[in-house]
Amino acid sequence: MITVTVKLFNLLAIYAGIKTQSFDLAEGITIKQLLERMVHEYPAPFKDMIYHHEKINPHLRIFLNEHLLNESELDAALSDGDKLMLFPAIAGG
Template sequence: MSVTVKIPAALRAYTDGLSDLALEGQTVGQIIDALVERYPDLGPHLKDDDGQLQSFVNVFVGSKNVKNSGGILAAVPDGETLMLVPAIAGGSGDN
């Protein structure tokens, strides 16, 4: 199953400048793991010392923020878009 992962501008230095990546996985956690496997230097920016997704990173599957509704276990349908949105503006991002 392939999904499109949209990379925030702040992290594109770690993805060879790419803003859209096609990755395999059925859940948010699997897709983020696949992303970090492909670009290991992204790991410390996305995950904390316990290996959990950083608390200020919101994850959108399509237009839905799944941070508080499934989180890394949330399903990502084939062909869907997954977006990592930093709460850089202090935002909950659940708009």
């Protein structure tokens, strides 16, 4: 069993109704699988922020331990103590 902390920002936190959550997960679970689990746990609008036409929303920004991930990295297995930060589409300033 591993523990992973997820921080949600901006509209994601509003739609999920939560800013930070720790997940106890089976070893080997991937980031994509965790996103799928979150989509089922949080209210419906959250799903629309995560998926776009059944694929990961290209505007979603995911950082794993402060490293910006691209889509190909989302199949990587998570490790105990990992920290994820999720942002919807925002830019500027």
